[in-house]
Amino acid sequence: MQVPLCMALKIPVIEQCTVSNSFQGGDLMVEDLATYLNRNHDLIFPHRHNFYHFLLFTAGGGTHSIDFERFEVQPWQIYFMSPGQIHSWQFEGSIAGFVVNFNRDFFKNFLMRPEGIANFSFFSGLVKDGVFMIESRERAAVLNILTRLLENVADEDFARVSLLYLFHVLEKQRGASRGSETNVYNHTLLRNFLDLIERNYQTLRLPKDYAAMLYITPNHLNALSNEFLGISAGELIRNRIVLEAKRLLVIHDHAIADIGYALNFNDNSYFTKFFKKATGLTPDEFRRSMQLTHEQNG
Structure with missing residues (x-):
């Protein structure tokens, strides 16, 4: 459940x-x-x-x-x-x-x-x-x-x-203003992509889903992400999922299995594998490392 x-x-x-x-x-x-x-x-x-x-x-x-x-x-x-x-x-x-x-x-x-x-x-x-x-x-x-x-x-x-x-x-x-209409358009697309990820990262995991909502091709979306952020569209989506997992893992009342389910992983072992591939640590190892850091700083 x-x-x-x-x-x-x-x-x-x-x-x-x-x-x-x-x-x-x-x-x-x-x-x-x-x-x-x-x-x-x-x-x-x-x-x-x-x-x-x-x-x-x-x-x-x-x-x-x-x-x-x-x-x-x-x-x-x-x-x-x-x-x-x-x-x-x-x-x-x-x-x-x-x-x-x-x-x-x-x-x-x-x-x-x-x-x-x-x-x-x-x-x-x-x-x-x-x-x-x-x-x-x-x-x-x-x-x-x-x-x-x-x-x-x-x-x-x-x-x-x-x-x-x-x-x-x-x-x-910061030199963030962009001179050409094309770059302004692409920057707006990227901003909209980030907003869509924020609203849908729990359920939509594939760049093609976001490309469809932005009325562009997956290749265009991937090129956009690489140009402005230096990573692929898929990696950007995965990073947002990992970030939310990290945010929830620092709260020790939450069981790791519940966090996985909350992030739409129906299999806890898959959640653990996904998280370790992204961070090099299992969810439990990450949680313990953050607890140790907090104790040392405290």
């Missing part, structure tokens, strides 16, 4: 109101990073957010991880997270910077296109796009935007304009 994923197997989800201070409410929170961490010092365990989140370090050290990819903290590193991604941290020294959280609907009636935020490369949901260094020539502008945002957080229209301006500054730095 398959276990419905939405019913049984969940990672702790942190809501905006849980981490916001008492003076900020609504759909946006902007705060000095040191203050934020002091109030939320116990959130070092792996957890998800139900809101968008980004953080800029201006000082400090240690590590943080997003979807099990680990990063060394560096001054002027910024990271972005979309709802559903999982992260944890182990900071060291005097951490300084800014943290911004905003709910899914914060830009809903402000942008002409509701998918506008997701079109920024760092909100793609791919970890490799969401963590990067702010170049020296942009640091003064970024610092000014975030400082003014912190001072005027109660003015939501000002905050929306400021955040969009910041996102455009960062997107321009």
Whole structure:
């Protein structure tokens, strides 16, 4: 019997109101990073957010991880997270910077296109796009935007304009804008492919299924994935399944067999084989390795 994923197997989800201070409410929170961490010092365990989140370090050290990819903290590193991604941290020294959280609907009636935020490369949901260094020539502008945002957080229209301006500054730095209509079309296709994977990875495993929904050929979809991401369309789908398995495995109340069933593997041995081929570890070995890491960091 398959276990419905939405019913049984969940990672702790942190809501905006849980981490916001008492003076900020609504759909946006902007705060000095040191203050934020002091109030939320116990959130070092792996957890998800139900809101968008980004953080800029201006000082400090240690590590943080997003979807099990680990990063060394560096001054002027910024990271972005979309709802559903999982992260944890182990900071060291005097951490300084800014943290911004905003709910899914914060830009809903402000942008002409509701998918506008997701079109920024760092909100793609791919970890490799969401963590990067702010170049020296942009640091003064970024610092000014975030400082003014912190001072005027109660003015939501000002905050929306400021955040969009910041996102455009960062997107321009990353060279993510594409000049030709063909590349814009292909980038939109890729974004739609990623969205379809997010909604259907439990049940649709083959690139041809996604190609049909995008009205393109499987060969076109595979070429698109290889061009922009350096991996095949099939591997991208499999990586999303493995990622969800990892997210669920860090919660020790869930039996491995139930996780396999929740991810639409009717045979637990096939789930184990699938996971080991992708990661080099069995699900149980991965779970124990994550537990050991958490104990060492704790």
